[in-house]
Amino acid sequence: MFKRRIILLISVFIFALGFLVWYWSEAPGLSLEAGTGSVSAQRLTLDLQGSWNSYPTLRQAYVTETQHVNQENKKNFPLISGKALNLPSAQRFHVAVKHFQILPEWSARNVLLQLNGVNGEGAIYLNGMDSAHQIGKFANDGGAEELYLPANALRYGEDNILLIETSAPPAQGNTLFGFDWPAKGQITGSMQLVATMETSLSVHQVSVQWNNEDAVVSVQTRLNHHSVSEYGPWDIQGILSDGSAAVATTATQVKLEESPVQDVTLTFNIPKARKWTTKDPFSYQLYLTALNPKGDKDDLSIPLGLSSVSLQEKTFLQNGQSLTIKGLTLSPEQEAQVRHTGQVQEWLINKKNEGYNLIYFIGSFPDEAWLEAADQKGMGIWAELPAKMIPANRLPNPSVWDNFVRRGMLHPSLWAWTVGTGLETDPRFSTSSYIKNVQLLTQPLPTFVASVAGASAPASMNNIQLTQAGFEGSWGNVEYNTEAQTKDSLSWPQENWIVGIWAAWVIIVIIANIGTVNWRYKEIMERKPKRALRRAWHWQGVALLTREGTLAGLVTSLIFHTEVPWESWIPVQWPLRDALKQQSPLLIWLILALTFVLIRLLQVGVAAPRLPEGPAPFGLALWLERRYRWIWIPVILWVAQPWGVPSYLPLAVYIGLTLLYLPIRIRDVHKVKGHYRPIMVVSGIFFVTFLALVAWRWTDGYYLWHLVAALRG
Incomplete structure (x- = not known):
């Protein structure tokens, strides 16, 4: 009888876990508008924003996209076809894939992949998934990435496959109690392929000095050499325009150096310059060009507002x-x-x-x-x-x-x-x-x-x-901006009435157990128990499931309702908890309850052979369950949460009562001439594992302790 029940519990657990994995919900990822930052008339560009496909693994992505390329084939393989993804987006992903074509004239240029708003760590592959097709790696917390695409890796005039594999950004694992799971990243900025000549321009830094109404603008420009070449020198010209005419120009010549990057500083003198202010947000237009004797040319245009902001004597200027x-x-x-x-x-x-x-x-x-x-x-x-x-x-x-x-x-x-x-x-x-x-x-x-x-x-x-x-x-x-907040969607709005029903059920189970016969340890071995004993076993088993369900419910409530003081200011500190809050609370509750029940059965299963007469594990669990009739106390506290009871108190009381009744449970085992140590083996393993985690991330514990001490002080 006991074995059938254990098999049923395991089956339900596997089914519930599979259901959670299959129907795992993620926060809806909105497609995002992205800015470009600069404009160039000499460069060829291909916008990669828009429709992509996401996959859980790199191999699945490449095999599916190469062997089932057309949509009709993908429909025949729904389990491996991937999901539609719009980039840039707030949606997290592990592998994103896009098909693109470039014209043959791109073959005479250097092709760069430019990504902005990269949150993640990973690698980018082109037309393959092995190291030979890897064009670069990245690790970023929201910045930009620029990767060179080798000319021999591209298929000009044909279909190309770009694969972006990402995991968690570095800051996710570094933060307090942070981990690298979920191992997914984001791209929230512009995405494009850019074809340039052998050398391209970029603006690194701008500084302004004022002499009354005149401005001296220093623009630190960089020459980026994308291939080894002896072509040079480069004539660099800069023009500042107010929209109608040039107000300042400068030019210089740069000789070739053995470096992939050369810094060039251009200085502009602007008489009676217009300042950028909140009331008059005027920006000049900066035009830069680079030309070598071969005739290769690159240009760049960006808006440039002249403003200086400082903090003096705790006042913004x-x-x-x-x-x-x-x-x-x-x-x-x-x-x-x-x-x-x-x-x-x-x-x-x-x-x-x-x-x-x-x-x-x-x-x-x-x-x-x-x-x-x-x-x-x-x-x-x-x-x-x-x-x-x-x-x-x-x-x-x-x-x-x-x-x-x-x-x-x-x-x-x-x-x-x-x-x-x-x-x-x-x-x-x-x-x-x-x-x-x-x-x-x-x-x-x-x-x-x-x-x-x-x-x-x-x-x-x-x-x-x-x-x-x-x-x-x-x-x-x-x-603090409170408009358009959707935090309530991540809570458990039905909790109050569900807890009320659960509390009524707990009371019924306790009363039913009180009304059953008292039974002794040796009766666990009964092969043909009488009806009264079977009834006692039945309600004791229900009590076991109810207690573990109560513990699971308290943990579920903490997952969905506990807030830390700084949560609104650090909204992405624990993405794992945020991901759990996207799931069904009842399903999380069920899985946790079954997990705790199976851990309890594992605990008594390890101990049973070492106790007198080797009782059945499930029967031993029922016998030990007699000392948990206090379960109604944390349940009542759980019900009373809407009236000001702290969310952590029911679980704290549960743990406290468990420890308080531990000597009584030990005495019960000693009365049947057994030892309680075997029952503590599994708990000891979990405790040692916990200590190992604490030792591994001891700085987190110290940091939190110091933070709490500072708050109290």
């Missing part, structure tokens, strides 16, 4: 004038919703009309679409670096963020940086080196560190205290 900040936050979810509609400029205009002059981006670096629109509409941008709740020993070298920091600094709308959130302040884990390097990277803009829930911050930095309402200082304030 723009172009030397005091600037009071009135800001509004924008979460990744809200940012995606606005960009999905293509109404970025309209949204900024509305917020500016409401009196705001700055947008604070939470958890993501603003795309070029935001920066370009902010430049045009006179709105300020406050950006964050992905150093959020990271223990000091795992803080990266800030140079890994150089590409998107430099890209952002080209825009006059970028006013400030938050370079760390929740940085360690314990002197034994100094962050001084990180702070020094990150200030060098982001200068001359003001830099801040953010503290969560009232904790302290490094004394040498400008500090902002994050609260549910926002943050403020003598320079102004930033309000």
